[in-house]
Amino acid sequence: MANVMHSANSSSPAASSSSHGEVTNPSVQPLSSITVQNITIGMDDSRSLRQSLERHFSSASRTHIHSLCSKxxxxxxxxxxxxxYLNSFKEIYDKLAAAEEPISKSDLVADIVYVLSDEYESFVDSIETRTESVNTDELHGLLLSKEISLQKRKTRTHSSSSALFHAYTA
Structure with missing residues (x-):
């Protein structure tokens, strides 16, 4: 009798066991699949199907693109x-390009340089007054060099201050 009940339950469309021991209902579909089904019901040809999907998903894509630009x-x-810091820009730049909304390299350079702190002010001035525009690869190298220079200056300043303090207290 137990075998009969087991086979009856396992063949029932209303419930089945997953590999994790959970009972699932095969008639329940993921929300995304139901949404796509609702969008595509009544489409007579592939052209109208594509247009319907584009209309539906374009607003979500626009929102995503605006969100990335704001970020x-x-x-x-x-x-x-x-x-x-530069990788965070590249990540967004790549996502915008994948969404077919790439930003120009010159705009990317301007965005990167625009938000740098005051300690990079002379660097920013030199980039902005160049006669030739700087590309992203060159900017990457220049910024890394500037970061190293700033770190060395901070280390020297800290060492000098420390030496003066010890000389004064002696």
């Missing part, structure tokens, strides 16, 4: 390394 405006270097 670029809020990136701050803070205490992160220059490499991490």
């Amino acid at each position: 670029i405006q809020t990136i701050q270097k803070g205490d992160s390394s220059m490499t991490d």
Whole structure:
């Protein structure tokens, strides 16, 4: 009798066991699949299907693109390394390109340089007054060099201050 009940339950469309022991209902579909089904019901040909899908998903894509563009405006270097800082721009730049909304290299350079802190002011001035535009690869190298220079200056300043303090207290 137990075998009969087991086979009856396992063949029932209303419930089945997953490999994790959970009972699942095969008639329940993921929300995304139901949404796509609802969008595509009544489509007579592939052209109308494509247009319907584009209309439906374009607003979500527009929102995502605006969100990415806004995110670029809020990136701050803070205490992160220059490499991490630049990678955060590259990540957004790549996502925009994948969404077929790439930003120009010159706009990317301007965005990166615009939000740098005051300690990079002379660097920014030199980039902005160049007669030739700087490309992203060159900017990456220049910024890494500037970061190293700033770190050396901080180390020297800290060492000098420490030596003066010890000389004064002696």
